[in-house]
Amino acid sequence: MNKIATFGLIAAMLAFSLPVFAGEDAPYPQIINIDGRNCTSLNGQWKFLVDPYKLGYHNYHQVPHSDAGSFFADRSFDDDRTKLIEYSFDRAAELRVPGDWNTQYEKLYYYEGNIWYRKAFDFAPKDGMRYFLYFGAVNYSAIVAINGKRVAKHLGGFTPFNIEVTGRLRDGRNSVVVLVDNTRQKDGIPTDNCDWWNYGGITRSVKIVEVPATFIRDYSIQLDKTVLGKAKKGRKPQPEVRRIYGQVRLDGGCNPVTIAIPELGVNATVIPDANGVARFEAKARPELWTPEKPKLYDVQISIAGDDVSDRIGFRYIETDGDKILLNGKPVFCRGISIHEESAHNSGRITSVDECRELLEWAKELGCNFVRLAHYPHNEDMVRLAEEMGLMVWSEIPAYWTISWTNPATYANAVNQLEEMITRDINRCNIVVWSVANETPVSEARTLFLSRLIARARELDPTRLVSAAMEKTRKGPNVFTVDDPLLAYTDLISFNQYQGWYSSSLDDCDLTSWTFDQVKPVFISEFGAGALYGNHGPVSERFTEEYMAECYKRNIRMMEERMPGLAGTTPWVLKDFRSPRRALTGIQDDFNRKGVVSDKGEKKQAFFVLQNWYSRLKAK
Numbered sequence: 001m002n003k004i005a006t007f008g009l010i011a012a013m014l015a016f017s018l019p020v021f022a023g024e025d026a027p028y029p030q031i032i033n034i035d036g037r038n039c040t041s042l043n044g045q046w047k048f049l050v051d052p053y054k055l056g057y058h059n060y061h062q063v064p065h066s067d068a069g070s071f072f073a074d075r076s077f078d079d080d081r082t083k084l085i086e087y088s089f090d091r092a093a094e095l096r097v098p099g100d101w102n103t104q105y106e107k108l109y110y111y112e113g114n115i116w117y118r119k120a121f122d123f124a125p126k127d128g129m130r131y132f133l134y135f136g137a138v139n140y141s142a143i144v145a146i147n148g149k150r151v152a153k154h155l156g157g158f159t160p161f162n163i164e165v166t167g168r169l170r171d172g173r174n175s176v177v178v179l180v181d182n183t184r185q186k187d188g189i190p191t192d193n194c195d196w197w198n199y200g201g202i203t204r205s206v207k208i209v210e211v212p213a214t215f216i217r218d219y220s221i222q223l224d225k226t227v228l229g230k231a232k233k234g235r236k237p238q239p240e241v242r243r244i245y246g247q248v249r250l251d252g253g254c255n256p257v258t259i260a261i262p263e264l265g266v267n268a269t270v271i272p273d274a275n276g277v278a279r280f281e282a283k284a285r286p287e288l289w290t291p292e293k294p295k296l297y298d299v300q301i302s303i304a305g306d307d308v309s310d311r312i313g314f315r316y317i318e319t320d321g322d323k324i325l326l327n328g329k330p331v332f333c334r335g336i337s338i339h340e341e342s343a344h345n346s347g348r349i350t351s352v353d354e355c356r357e358l359l360e361w362a363k364e365l366g367c368n369f370v371r372l373a374h375y376p377h378n379e380d381m382v383r384l385a386e387e388m389g390l391m392v393w394s395e396i397p398a399y400w401t402i403s404w405t406n407p408a409t410y411a412n413a414v415n416q417l418e419e420m421i422t423r424d425i426n427r428c429n430i431v432v433w434s435v436a437n438e439t440p441v442s443e444a445r446t447l448f449l450s451r452l453i454a455r456a457r458e459l460d461p462t463r464l465v466s467a468a469m470e471k472t473r474k475g476p477n478v479f480t481v482d483d484p485l486l487a488y489t490d491l492i493s494f495n496q497y498q499g500w501y502s503s504s505l506d507d508c509d510l511t512s513w514t515f516d517q518v519k520p521v522f523i524s525e526f527g528a529g530a531l532y533g534n535h536g537p538v539s540e541r542f543t544e545e546y547m548a549e550c551y552k553r554n555i556r557m558m559e560e561r562m563p564g565l566a567g568t569t570p571w572v573l574k575d576f577r578s579p580r581r582a583l584t585g586i587q588d589d590f591n592r593k594g595v596v597s598d599k600g601e602k603k604q605a606f607f608v609l610q611n612w613y614s615r616l617k618a619k
């Protein structure tokens with residue numbers, strides 16, 4: 001790409017990376033720690049209408065209806081049968097919220113398109129209070145109306161958004177209507193091709209959040225590890241943890257803010273600046289969070305009229321040469337990759353119990369780390385992993401062949417990155433933000449991703465930033481990673497499938513690796529497929545024996561011929577649905593690389609990995 005074009009692209013990206021202002025077509029800035037607020041749940045049965053031709057949205061010339069003429073109006077044929085009203089939510093069937101629609105009705109299994117959701121509910125808004133309509137996630141796009149008026153739209157299937165509805169809620173019956181469209185978009189994030197099921201719907205919780213006129217909107221409370229202790233004889237000064245710092249952002253006013261962490265004797269009151277941002281610091285010597293002892297502290301943030309409690313851990317993560325350091329000590333990340341799919345019906349996860357089931361398998365494997373692929377998982381999953389002592393790699397779905405030169409695609413990607421980081425900035429167990437997975441190298445792609453990495457570091461300098469890159473051949477049986485993105489990432493993190501996406505298992509024994517840069521090497525995927533209970537010669541693909549042998553040989557290759565290895569998240573914890581897996585009788589719409597089957601059965605490879613991790617743990 002020539003310089004002018006590149007400059008033009010940067011300019012266009014800059015234009016699109018300006019903050020999205022609240023307004024008719026953009027959600028309000030995110031309110032974090034929703035479960036710590038005063039909420040009314042709208043979860044449960046919602047009425048729905050399938051609308052593949054968007055008849056509820058535009059007329060036969062595709063001219064959009066007015067609010068009153070659209071399904072957003074929530075009218076019904078039965079209101080007045082002398083009128084031509086060709087729809088009625090009251091007469092419609094129901095979908096459970098949260099939940100994907102694909103696994104709720106056989107007729108919706110493959111459905112990709114528009115579905116209207118309607119929730120009718122009684123409410124009694126209080127004078128002087130502000131109200132926000134919160135969605136944990138809607139895949140893929142949402143246009144939201146309340147009491148017949150469109151109020152916002154959102155793009156991106158895996159991050160929360162909230163819309164101010166103060167003054168729009170009625171005393172008595174209210175109606176929320178959401179037009180959801182999960183059609184895959186070439187210019188989307190992800191694009192129209194990926195290896196997971198395109199679960200559509202209101203896939204996470206919906207709530208009405210009640211806050212006072214001036215409220216605590218978001219906050220970030222971090223550990224300052226730069227306070228260096230005294231250098232011990234002949235050693236580098238070790239950071240002595242003595243300070244906690246952070247900021248609290250108010251919305252609607254500038255009341256004094258108090259941050260209290262009773263167990264640490266912290267009780268700081270600060271005056272916000274003119275933008276409602278209160279910056280603080282406090283002396284403290286917290287016990288540092290580790291996978292072995294995942295210490296969390298009760299934190300109370302309060303202003304006149306509002307207060308929020310959270311449980312926050314303190315740790316610091318950095319790299320030193322080819323080591324990942326957690327609290328200054330080298331750590332090997334014994335991980336596993338996880339899709340956000342329930343172990344019961346293989347649909348989107350909708351409960352904490354379903355999160356716990358997956359994370360308990362990870363603990364049983366001996367993991368201290370999970371890669372939540374390929375998109376931000378629900379908040380419960382991250383918080384539960386934090387309590388259970390699991391470090392997290394969290395990722396936006398900039399996956400495979402993204403439209404790198406489209407400014408709207410970049411604006412979408414950076415918005416999803418910002419929503420992911422804003423939501424989880426206080427989750428100490430997240431140690432890696434990942435901006436991409438297996439994206440083909442080009443100048444436009446590296447510019448696009450390096451800008452995302454810069455934005456992640458600007459929002460959050462306390463974590464590692466990387467991506468799942470791909471290997472390149474350096475010589476016969478010698479591989480490396482020479483991706484230009486390595487200039488921007490903290491890890492040499494990449495997916496490699498020697499023994500599966502290569503000609504045979506023997507490739508693992510022949511392959512060696514060499515890296516020009518000295519950074520921690522992190523294998524973000526390796527693995528093989530097998531149908532649980534399918535047994536045969538070790539040379540036969542999709543047998544448990546082949547998969548177990550592939551794990552054994554990859555482990556041997558990593559231990560013996562992969563310098564600087566600091567962690568790995570094998571692909572994948574559980575068999576998951578994907579339309580790319582068509583082999584009848586073996587795949588049947590499932591990617592079979594799970595070490596656990598879609599029925600919760602542990603394959604031989606589970607125990608190979610568990611055995612390796614117990615050896616590593618013992619070291």
Ligand code: GCU
Nearest residue numbers: 195437438495525571591593
């Ligand atoms: C890729 C990709 C995964 C995919 C896996 C596979 O590495 O990152 O999303 O599921 O390979 O082919 O099973």
